[in-house]
Amino acid sequence: MAALTNIISKNLTVKPVQALLLFLLLVILLIIPMISGMTTITLFSRIFILAIFGMSYDILRGFTGIINLGHALFFGGATYIAGILFNRVGPTLDVLLLAIITAFVLSAIIAYIMGQFAFRGTGFSGVIACAMITLAFGEIVRHTAETLRDYTQGADGLTFRIPEMFQDRFMMYYYALIFLIVMTIVLRQFVRSPTGRVLQAIRDNEQRARFLGYDTKKYKLIALVVAGMASASAGIMFALLTRFANTELLTVQSTLNALLYTIVGGTGTLYGAIIGTGFVQIAQNSLLELRGIHEIFSRWLIFFGAIYVLVVLYMPKGIIGAFYQLHASWQKRKKHG
Amino acid sequence: MSETLIETKNLTINFGGLKAVNKVSISIHKGLFTTIIGPNGAGKTTLFNLISGLLQPTEGTVIFKGTDITRLSPMQRVAMGIGRSFQLTNVFPTLTVHENIRLALQAKNRTGYRIFTSYKRFRSLEEAATKLLEDVLLHDRGNFLAGSLNHGEQRKLELAMVLALKPDVLLLDEPTAGMALEEVPTMLELLEKTKKEQDNTILLIEHKMDLVTKLSDTVIVLVNGSVLTRGTAAEVSEDPEVLKAYLGGGILNETTA
Numbered sequence A: 001m002a003a004l005t006n007i008i009s010k011n012l013t014v015k016p017v018q019a020l021l022l023f024l025l026l027v028i029l030l031i032i033p034m035i036s037g038m039t040t041i042t043l044f045s046r047i048f049i050l051a052i053f054g055m056s057y058d059i060l061r062g063f064t065g066i067i068n069l070g071h072a073l074f075f076g077g078a079t080y081i082a083g084i085l086f087n088r089v090g091p092t093l094d095v096l097l098l099a100i101i102t103a104f105v106l107s108a109i110i111a112y113i114m115g116q117f118a119f120r121g122t123g124f125s126g127v128i129a130c131a132m133i134t135l136a137f138g139e140i141v142r143h144t145a146e147t148l149r150d151y152t153q154g155a156d157g158l159t160f161r162i163p164e165m166f167q168d169r170f171m172m173y174y175y176a177l178i179f180l181i182v183m184t185i186v187l188r189q190f191v192r193s194p195t196g197r198v199l200q201a202i203r204d205n206e207q208r209a210r211f212l213g214y215d216t217k218k219y220k221l222i223a224l225v226v227a228g229m230a231s232a233s234a235g236i237m238f239a240l241l242t243r244f245a246n247t248e249l250l251t252v253q254s255t256l257n258a259l260l261y262t263i264v265g266g267t268g269t270l271y272g273a274i275i276g277t278g279f280v281q282i283a284q285n286s287l288l289e290l291r292g293i294h295e296i297f298s299r300w301l302i303f304f305g306a307i308y309v310l311v312v313l314y315m316p317k318g319i320i321g322a323f324y325q326l327h328a329s330w331q332k333r334k335k336h337g
Numbered sequence B: 001m002s003e004t005l006i007e008t009k010n011l012t013i014n015f016g017g018l019k020a021v022n023k024v025s026i027s028i029h030k031g032l033f034t035t036i037i038g039p040n041g042a043g044k045t046t047l048f049n050l051i052s053g054l055l056q057p058t059e060g061t062v063i064f065k066g067t068d069i070t071r072l073s074p075m076q077r078v079a080m081g082i083g084r085s086f087q088l089t090n091v092f093p094t095l096t097v098h099e100n101i102r103l104a105l106q107a108k109n110r111t112g113y114r115i116f117t118s119y120k121r122f123r124s125l126e127e128a129a130t131k132l133l134e135d136v137l138l139h140d141r142g143n144f145l146a147g148s149l150n151h152g153e154q155r156k157l158e159l160a161m162v163l164a165l166k167p168d169v170l171l172l173d174e175p176t177a178g179m180a181l182e183e184v185p186t187m188l189e190l191l192e193k194t195k196k197e198q199d200n201t202i203l204l205i206e207h208k209m210d211l212v213t214k215l216s217d218t219v220i221v222l223v224n225g226s227v228l229t230r231g232t233a234a235e236v237s238e239d240p241e242v243l244k245a246y247l248g249g250g251i252l253n254e255t256t257a
């Protein structure tokens, strides 16, 4: 605990204005469940948890320049691990701990093996090979989940009971919020560490990083292991929130959702993933409500594509980037005017 | 004669029939400033790529400090003390100029694979980066993104990044290439300073003959992948074979002012 406070006080360098805004935001987030209905509470809990998934993807694509098309395997895999263990052993806190440990160990091992294959090449062909190999890993896990019907119920999806402590939606909101805050601090520390800075150098120019003496493959492995474990932690929380797992969590579409969160919010910013997740989830939810009006609103993929294209065309740096741009032009005007 | 730092033996690389570097056997002596000249396409950059490990030779060996490094990775060679810059500018464009240099220093000073300590904890690296920025006259550019610098400034940044590695030998591939003419004397000064201040071994690829004359202890002439001759700048620029090789190229007449 002392170590944690130490980290927070010494390294959480935020300006007073930022600190005030963060504090206000925190107050609002603490109040929300008290003044809103179950749907909103669950939607926000979902956003908090998926935002970690988005941030973990940002570590890879935004900070390191790795395209991982199988990233959902860590997230969905952890949801399944929790679900299967709750079903087989029982919905207790001990089992939750077991699920967390299992998910962390497995995702670290799989990330390591995946990286050994995916990070062999360099340059453009290396990027393509990485995308293909990670895609294959993701598909293998999805296929396995579909095949092991005894454990996963296959395409029907797996419902399970969870420890009593997490059954209350109201409290779950606060757990999810705390989880988001803790993981944001952890991942922020990571990208600000000497290792995190090297990841950004690799993203910019891997060859140059190698010629400075960095073992870039090792750094990419670290990024993948950290991102995989962060993603798995989100998967466990997701299990506690939804009490349900299906193979959709393991699809490429699931990975692409994470990609969309980071692109909408702003890649390589970490916080962008949180904003992007909020934006996309709320948009997706609103569309679901319009389903009654016309059948087209249930076609998420169409809107996925539309949002993607619009953001890439008009806000290439996402919401955070657009905000900074506005801020900069406002400062300029203040100076001149 | 001083100690040999780098030695190549019969170094050859074949690009689908084209022997870009062909049986090159040279030795680079410690503490000396050696310049490689030769017409475009002579194989100078390829030779650097072979020495620094970007390419593997078809034949021959590279020896550094008495060790055969032919099969080592670029990274291992950097660790042994070979630092290089690139003919085409090669920096981290979306990071600040200061951060570019700090990362080079971090590589040299091995902060390890720390993942939860802030990089700001390593104050000495930050200060050393600021100092290097001053050395290459980029002190007012520290907070700019490297990609936003003009070409000449980027070349200076590259030099600073190589210097940060404190290598035993610096391989500099045309540090003045593409620079505006009025910027070249600054680069010359920087190179002279590097040569003097640190007892560095420098291997330079350069076209501008007045620069070569001012800087070099010895000049190697590469033509069609092979060494044509070696000598002082004065010797090689009067060599009829060299003049013949450059005929039409006019490179020996190229000057900086």
Ligand SMILES: Nc1ncnc2c1ncn2[C@@H]1O[C@H](COP(=O)(O)OP(=O)(O)O)[C@@H](O)[C@H]1O
Pocket: B015, B018, B020, B038, B039, B040, B041, B042, B043, B044, B045, B046, B047
């Ligand atoms: N990776 C490569 N693949 C194929 N050909 C190459 C490659 N690199 C260089 N070459 C060829 O090798 C020759 C020497 O190139 P280079 O070493 O860049 O010359 P220099 O630096 O002396 O101008 C050129 O004909 C060039 O086209």
Ligand SMILES: [Mg+2]
Pocket: B044, B045, B046, B087
């Ligand atoms: Mg060249």
